[in-house]
Amino acid sequence: MDEIIKIEKLTFVYQSANVKALDNVSFSVRKGEVVGIIGQNGSGKTTLVKHINGLLKPTRGNVFVNGVNTKSKEIDELSKTVGYVFQNPDDQIFSNSIIDEVSFGPKNLGFGKRRIKELVEEALKTTGLEYVKKNHPYDLPYNKRKLIAIASILSMNTEVVIFDEPTTGQDYLNRRIVIKIIEELKKKGKTILVISHDMDFIAETCNRAIVLKEGKILLDDTTDKIFMKKQILKSTRLKPPQITRLAQRFKRIYDGTLSVEGFFNQMYK
Amino acid sequence: MALMITSFIQKDSFIQELNPISKIFLILLVITSIIILDNLYITYFFLINVFFLAYLAKIEKEFVKGITIVMLPIAVWFLIIHGIVNPAGKTILFKIWFIPFRKEGLLFALNFGSKLVTIISYFYFFIITTYPGDIVGSFSKIGLPYKAGFLINSSLQMLPLMQRRAEKILEAQEARGLKVKGKLKDRFKAYTPLIIPLILGALMEAYERVLAIEIRGFSAKVKKTHYREVNFEKKDLIFCFTYLFLTLILIIGGGNF
Amino acid sequence: MNQTIIEFNNFKWHYSNNRKFRLDIQELKIRKGSFVGIIGPTGAGKTTFCYSIMGVVPHLQNGKMEGSVRIEEIETKNSSLNVLSQKVGLVVQNPLSQMSGAGLNVEEEIAFGLENHGYSRQEMIKKVKKIIELIGLKEYARRSPFELSGGQQQKVAIASILVLEPEILVLDEPTGYLDPLSTDMIFTLVKELKKQGKTIIFVSHKFEYLNELCDEIILINKGKIIKKGAPTEIFSDISLLSKNNLGAMDVTNLFARLKKAGKWKKRFAVSVEESEKELRSEFPWMR
Numbered sequence: 001m002d003e004i005i006k007i008e009k010l011t012f013v014y015q016s017a018n019v020k021a022l023d024n025v026s027f028s029v030r031k032g033e034v035v036g037i038i039g040q041n042g043s044g045k046t047t048l049v050k051h052i053n054g055l056l057k058p059t060r061g062n063v064f065v066n067g068v069n070t071k072s073k074e075i076d077e078l079s080k081t082v083g084y085v086f087q088n089p090d091d092q093i094f095s096n097s098i099i100d101e102v103s104f105g106p107k108n109l110g111f112g113k114r115r116i117k118e119l120v121e122e123a124l125k126t127t128g129l130e131y132v133k134k135n136h137p138y139d140l141p142y143n144k145r146k147l148i149a150i151a152s153i154l155s156m157n158t159e160v161v162i163f164d165e166p167t168t169g170q171d172y173l174n175r176r177i178v179i180k181i182i183e184e185l186k187k188k189g190k191t192i193l194v195i196s197h198d199m200d201f202i203a204e205t206c207n208r209a210i211v212l213k214e215g216k217i218l219l220d221d222t223t224d225k226i227f228m229k230k231q232i233l234k235s236t237r238l239k240p241p242q243i244t245r246l247a248q249r250f251k252r253i254y255d256g257t258l259s260v261e262g263f264f265n266q267m268y269k
Numbered sequence: 270m271a272l273m274i275t276s277f278i279q280k281d282s283f284i285q286e287l288n289p290i291s292k293i294f295l296i297l298l299v300i301t302s303i304i305i306l307d308n309l310y311i312t313y314f315f316l317i318n319v320f321f322l323a324y325l326a327k328i329e330k331e332f333v334k335g336i337t338i339v340m341l342p343i344a345v346w347f348l349i350i351h352g353i354v355n356p357a358g359k360t361i362l363f364k365i366w367f368i369p370f371r372k373e374g375l376l377f378a379l380n381f382g383s384k385l386v387t388i389i390s391y392f393y394f395f396i397i398t399t400y401p402g403d404i405v406g407s408f409s410k411i412g413l414p415y416k417a418g419f420l421i422n423s424s425l426q427m428l429p430l431m432q433r434r435a436e437k438i439l440e441a442q443e444a445r446g447l448k449v450k451g452k453l454k455d456r457f458k459a460y461t462p463l464i465i466p467l468i469l470g471a472l473m474e475a476y477e478r479v480l481a482i483e484i485r486g487f488s489a490k491v492k493k494t495h496y497r498e499v500n501f502e503k504k505d506l507i508f509c510f511t512y513l514f515l516t517l518i519l520i521i522g523g524g525n526f
Numbered sequence: 527m528n529q530t531i532i533e534f535n536n537f538k539w540h541y542s543n544n545r546k547f548r549l550d551i552q553e554l555k556i557r558k559g560s561f562v563g564i565i566g567p568t569g570a571g572k573t574t575f576c577y578s579i580m581g582v583v584p585h586l587q588n589g590k591m592e593g594s595v596r597i598e599e600i601e602t603k604n605s606s607l608n609v610l611s612q613k614v615g616l617v618v619q620n621p622l623s624q625m626s627g628a629g630l631n632v633e634e635e636i637a638f639g640l641e642n643h644g645y646s647r648q649e650m651i652k653k654v655k656k657i658i659e660l661i662g663l664k665e666y667a668r669r670s671p672f673e674l675s676g677g678q679q680q681k682v683a684i685a686s687i688l689v690l691e692p693e694i695l696v697l698d699e700p701t702g703y704l705d706p707l708s709t710d711m712i713f714t715l716v717k718e719l720k721k722q723g724k725t726i727i728f729v730s731h732k733f734e735y736l737n738e739l740c741d742e743i744i745l746i747n748k749g750k751i752i753k754k755g756a757p758t759e760i761f762s763d764i765s766l767l768s769k770n771n772l773g774a775m776d777v778t779n780l781f782a783r784l785k786k787a788g789k790w791k792k793r794f795a796v797s798v799e800e801s802e803k804e805l806r807s808e809f810p811w812m813r
Binding site for chain 1: 777789812
Binding site for chain 2: 050055074075079083086090093104105108153156
């Protein structure tokens with residue numbers, strides 16, 4: 001089964017506030033895709049993505065993960081397939097050492113001791129934390145703690161990994177580390193969803209993007225084509241990456257150019 | 270959905286408009302009479318009175334909910350403990366399993382517990398019917414240092430935020446496979462990953478908040494002024510005198526019940 | 527008008543739990559009314575720098591200070607935060623932690639600083655009203671700060687500081703947690719404040735915005751000022767940025783790529799407008 005996630009006519013209403021956060025949303029994600037979910041605050045991005053690991057259940061419609069309807073599964077069951085890295089690492093860090101923190105997820109999933117050790121070592125290596133694994137998480141600054149949060153999901157070795165604003169509050173160096181992490185996950189064939197405000201980051205890591213506005217899908221296309229839809233992007237107040245904006249000022253250069261190298265190549269083909 | 274309302278509820282009634290000093294005056298009257306007259310009827314009178322005031326303040330639903338959620342478990346626990354181990358206990362009234370509950374202990378719990386519940390109810394009533402900024406002002410008027418009053422007030426405002434954060438933490442940990450339903454053993458293990466981030470986060474935010482208020486002159490050795498105007502009005506006088514009068518009658522007539 | 531408003535002299539600071547000198551600034555003069563952008567990797571000392579101007583260092587942090595920081599004629603170490611808070615304001619990254627909880631609505635939150643300084647009620651009402659107009663918070667004046675979005679809370683935080691009418695506004699990555707729309711809103715607001723003559727110190731990673739607004743950029747790393755200069759000078763120096771673990775903007779990297787291919791010999795552009803102009807003038811075949 002190629003479709004690892006299928007969202008079918010999903011509508012969600014927050015009962016207490018009587019707010020319709022998602023309105024008849026449908027799309028599928030194939031195995032190995034890296035999809036960016038973009039849109040203004042309140043557009044429904046987080047609400048949508050919380051349905052994939054079962055934190056939320058549809059008011060109407062269905063969500064299928066690996067062919068299984070999420071309505072019939074508990075969150076801890078779905079967490080075997082779907083890993084979710086939350087935005088604020090301090091909302092989840094509780095252990096006295098980084099290695100303990102990263103071991104929490106796989107332990108909950110019931111892996112054997114040796115397998116846990118393997119997965120944890122690998123996750124620490126991918127995030128560059130292997131030399132500080134005995135340290136207390138709070139010995140590290142906020143941006144490194146974000147990497148601890150990522151590692152603690154990577155160690156669960158889920159098919160699908162969801163990132164919620166992974167580059168918020170990050171400087172240049174750590175952004176590059178996060179991009180590298182996503183590249184490595186891509187190579188392993190993982191399916192990745194990224195919620196982000198960082199258009200440069202989306203352009204660099206995602207091959208496809210879904211634009212949400214007021215709970216509905218506005219656009220669903222490859223990243224380059226998304227950034228070409230100038231009028232629509234304006235209505236959601238999203239700004240394309242700088243290089244793309246420069247490209248759009250020249251007829252000769254493709255309006256969907258996403259990288260410096262791409263721009264250069266079009267100048268000197 | 271909040272478990273219990275812990276901060277000011279805005280309603281259109283004169284109770285919210287009352288000067289906090291009036292309400293503090295009432296609380297002092299209640300505490301005095303309950304302690305001087307060791308009389309259960311008077312205690313229950315004041316207990317009924319606070320529910321009546323809650324009704325007048327149009328917050329009776331939230332008030333009852335808040336009181337029940339906090340008081341009921343404490344009251345039951347209190348009754349059980351004293352019913353079993355209070356040294357004054359001699360006469361066994363009944364047994365649950367094979368544990369004896371004695372009359373004197375239970376009576377003590379009922380007596381002392383009712384007083385405690387009544388007094389606490391008045392404090393809760395005060396908190397949810399008084400404008401937070403005014404609480405600080407009124408505390409400082411009865412001698413509490415400004416900073417202490419501010420601390421109490423600001424902490425109360427933070428409680429709903431903490432609740433929201435607790436929900437986020439729960440979601441994050443559930444997404445890592447944490448089981449929160451089912452066996453008691455699992456629920457127990459779930460405690461640490463939920464409490465620690467909550468506490469650490471609260472501490473960090475508190476630290477940052479201290480910084481933020483200091484750079485706005487919090488520690489200035491100047492007499493603090495008030496943006497909001499709080500006056501002592503006719504309704505405050507009527508309120509205070511009515512309860513003073515009632516209390517005096519109870520004290521004078523006291524012992525005749 | 528071009529007098530010095532902030533002056534560092536042989537300034538050294540280290541926190542008690544870290545023996546190495548955290549911030550070491552031999553000499554720095556910042557002119558009144560200027561908009562200074564502060565850039566640098568995480569851990570460079572940018573926040574300590576902001577604290578030193580506000581007076582948080584040394585008054586609220588444990589550590590050792592040498593040398594001096596002067597705000598106009600006042601030396602921070604000989605003054606108090608109360609006095610300094612009427613000359614300098616500080617806005618930090620987390621909007622929520624700046625909501626004091628002192629009042630139930632935005633108006634009262636803003637008035638809190640004035641209450642602390644003992645202003646009369648009439649004065650407070652006037653100043654609060656003025657600031658709410660200036661910052662555009664009329665719509666939210668009666669709402670609880672805790673119900674607002676991060677961007678709106680940051681506006682409230684800025685208003686709460688500005689109501690004390692400080693000459694200097696220091697902002698330490700105020701848009702770090704905000705979405706693009708709110709980020710834009712904050713930068714627009716700060717641009718307006720600059721027009722009114724405020725001296726602004728702005729720490730950010732958002733080079734495109736800084737390039738547009740700043741008179742001067744200071745690059746801080748490992749506790750020292752690495753370089754100070756005009757935005758075009760700093761943002762076009764790719765090797766300087768790279769040595770300090772910072773990334774140049776896309777357009778600048780494009781010119782570097784052109785140079786590498788032997789097609790560009792001039793200085794690198796640092797904005798989209800400048801890039802378009804340069805490309806069209808040098809390569810007329812670029813239509």
